[in-house]
Amino acid sequence: RKEVEQDPGPFNVPEGATVAFNCTYSNSASQSFFWYRQDCRKEPKLLMSVYSSGNEDGRFTAQLNRASQYISLLIRDSKLSDSATYLCVVTPRGGSQGNLIFGKGTKLSVKP
């Protein structure tokens, strides 16, 4: 089983739609969780951290369920500019803090 698994998509949605991405991780001792965004042929950039209590940043909401080892990202009112690949990222506890483990990413395409 891969350490971080994501549905690769692509998710094709119309503007204004709400879309949710899921991610599961295998190491129950994982410590920190993030969502990164990567535009086509560009470098990844941090979108948001994921906290146990859940957190929201504008149209984006991230949730963590430690018991199920599951992370989600919800995007409301999708914009054309949200089209990108969304990478789920986990830092394992006990491992080196610098070894961030990336999922393969979920591709989102928002259409007019």
Place this chain on the structure above:
Amino acid sequence: GAGVSQTPSNKVTEKGKYVELRCDPISGHTALYWYRQSLGQGPEFLIYFQGTGAADDSGLPNDRFFAVRPEGSVSTLKIQRTERGDSAVYLCASSLGLASGELFFGEGSRLTVL
């Protein structure tokens, strides 16, 4: 200010050749990371430095790969006897410290081994 700078942006080489990829991190960032990304995959960890020392090199695939950061700033990833399977985008990132999880990536060096 300047972001993470990587050179070359593209490198085409022949199987068996030696390659060096350079990374200039954001000024003041003590942690530096190397990842590589193949098409359709997420970034794969190679090595990271805290200052001049390699704090974790567990991701280097074999002894053909080596990285240095002699003065705690610029880093060079060195690949000996390149193989076609080494073809990928090599991403460098830096961060202020290790705890935040926010890595600032460069645009990458695309390596193609023919």
